[in-house]
Amino acid sequence: MLTFKQIEAAYWISKLGSFHAAAKRLNTTQSTVSKRIAELEKYLSIEIFDRSNKTTQLTIKGRELIDDFVQMLDLQQNVVRRVGSDVSYAGRFRFGVTEMVALTWLPALIAEIKHLYPDIILEPKIDLTINLRQQMVTHRLDMVICPAPKSDNAFPTVQLDFLESEWMCNPALIRSSREIVSIERLMELPLLTYAEGSLLHLNLLQALAAIGIKPANTITCNSMIALAEMASAGLGITYLPTAYFSSYQEEGYLRPVRTNLVLPPLAYLAVHRNDAVSRRIAELAREACDFGLPRWRRQDEPAPSPPRAR
Template sequence: MLSLRQIEAFQAVVESGSFHGAARRLGTTQPAISKRIAEMEAALGVVLFDRSRKQVTLTLAGEMLLPESRAMLDLRARMTNAVLDPTLFAGTVRIGVTELVALTFLPNWVSAVREAFPRLRLRPEVGLAGTFLRGLREAALDLAILPGQRPVEALLDSRPLGAVEMAWMRRPVAAAEAGPIPAAALSSHVVLAQSEGSGLQAAANAWLAEQGATPDVVLSSNSLSALCSLTIAGLGTALLPRARFAAQVVAGRLQEVTTEPALPPLPYWVVFRRDGLHRITGCMAELAEATADFARGDTL
């Protein structure tokens, strides 16, 4: 007879690509995962994985079983959610947010979540989108707020949070251009960029490549606040959220560099795993939609 623990192990091996990754995801040991899979194969009388390569792959029998295993785990999640009173949930939810979220609506969102789930423990982490997307895939995170393209994966659910207007900014110069400059003209600018793994920078790099712009990137940082300070100091041109740093423009410390075409708004998504916490994280996603405001918060 098959058990849910065996099916869970099977699904984890498929999603992580290895027995070691499945063990890490489920918080157990590799021998324990191997034992569950071996028991499952013995019960079914088939081999489910080709173990001859570094990354295990499904056999034909495994491919046939995969949709059924997913359906079984989805049913377990629905059964759990049907009887779970969210307000009584006392577990921990691991969250990843980018700096812009932390600087703007994170306090309001956390307050709303705490009011809805008074016994819930939150573990927020501030960092880069690339790291958080890997964390969601590997079950190291339960929910994250990410910029850029919407992740379309069977393992993940998502909700839109709107889009952020971005602007190229520099220290004010007396002989500023009268109107927009061709986007390709950014090639003559010294650019201050966000670090590798930044969703904002990935979108900027893709747009620059489309426009044929090849600016000289002399410095990168994982902090928007640091990039703003470096830009004010005259060390280069940086791509910054327009509303967030509008006060610096009004005060004469920053100046926008408008381009033709303009950089499109950067979409943000709240992304969460389709697992046993889906009902809780789904409610948290709705609260994020209700509180998202990328312009609020104290300015530098």
């Protein structure tokens, strides 16, 4: 007989790479996990895992089945979330966030979720908005926290906060922070911009194109931190979130640049599935949303204490 415990064991072995790691994650013994897989393979009359090497790998048939296993587990958890008590939810919750969320308030959100759902299994993913939204559509994520597109009626949403950004560069490139520099002059410098496919990159290029400007020298990068470091090194002009990178300005690595092209702030949303747990976690995201420096990086706040062993 096929059971969800067998399918769950196969999922975690494929994800973590070993029977031992899967047993630890499932809070059971390795022999129990091995027994579940043996029963599953016997029932299906196939080998799911190749045990001939040092590392456990899926067989060809196993790779074909694992996506079906994930869908079966998702369906099971959707049923539990719809008919059970959402406060007692102990299944997986997969959600995606952008880099700026990860750098700022993701730890606070995770702490709030774990406080409300102590037994929940969180699987956060950090990626570009375009990739996260595609994974939401294909049911690989339960919630996505990202900048709002122009229109989206496919899923329920919760309005979060706005992400303010501004032009910045090394102080040596533009001597005065009071001077208003034309965008034409700014674009004589290399443009350091966030990854292609990101909403920030798209909005920036569209705004420049609207006034007839095409940057001659563009360097794209999928890391905000790397952009800040390159700009600090004097490699060009960049457009970065104001609050988070204020420390770079305070320490003299970057300088704000006043210009005649200012983009509107990015409006962030929590896009979620229509069930009680997803709705509640989206509300927690609204409460936790803060694109400033994390409180433990602020000079007037103490570092967080490590969690006590229970």
